[in-house]
Amino acid sequence: MPQAASNPAGGVAAASPWDGVAERLRASGLRWTPQRRTLVDVLREHEGHVTATELIARCRERDQTTTPSTVYRTLDVLEDFGLVRHGHGPGGREEYHVLPDQVHGHLYCVACGATWEIRPETGAAIVDALAADLGFDVDLSHVTISGRCQTCRD
Amino acid sequence: MPQAASNPAGGVAAASPWDGVAERLRASGLRWTPQRRTLVDVLREHEGHVTATELIARCRERDQTTTPSTVYRTLDVLEDFGLVRHGHGPGGREEYHVLPDQVHGHLYCVACGATWEIRPETGAAIVDALAADLGFDVDLSHVTISGRCQTCRD
DNA sequence: TTGGTTGCAAACACTTTGCAGCTGA
């Protein structure tokens, strides 16, 4: 998986994994369509985690004609390219999120519904703990842990 | 479902959480029916984690007449009594499991599909790590972490 | 031109709900 080389200095510091998606698709004999552009636009804004259903809704905001099947199929393609990954969200629904430079898991508060990213160091602690437990090699990107956030636990 | 589970004994002993289910149900004005007995029998054998779908299938093995709605409704009741909890399995499906004395999460190997319980000490480490991170109060019983087991990671 | 894509609709799998009749206590 080739990383994007550099990024316009502007606001975003890290290189976006989305740089050159169109070219990469074409290089594999795939096509760059308006529908895919819409989805990618939505995804790069989210930079976090979204359910497929939510993605469909967001795409529809931009393009009324968006259909679920296209979104699901495009997500499949993007996952093949390592641009998104799907995990299993708190609602038991498929949840997609941008594959960031730093793979991380998520925390979901059952009380207020908010979501946070698990910090790298904390994620590492979890990975270590489970490696020590059963020699398990955790895929942090698939992890969503539920519970209560600091505000809601009171 | 208005009732909350109140444990008359006040303390949880090491005995099977299923002991006296019938009585506890009746004590709350609920009924002990053949259908519920079937489901409880299946559950106490499983002692781990099962999807609702699998439970329905297992119940059907014992009683051809089992219907999904009854199983789901009974699971709701049992959850109110703290006898099972539902989490979110690797397939994105609702997953129920017997509430053991020691609440624990699960590990799921994406390569071989096997599932393990996270040991209490390891679970505690995870809880601690996340408490330190964002003051997050993890509900371990809802956690299923995927990755590769020791055998499959090679 | 041509094969990857799309949109539609129908199929799917799982779960929930309304309701009339049944049954445990």
Added chain:
DNA sequence: TCAGCTGCAAAGTGTTTGCAACCAA
């Protein structure tokens, strides 16, 4: 008896698939 329970069937979700038309390269 009578409130709780069951089975059925139908509705609801969210996701997948078949297929003819469409369009990026």
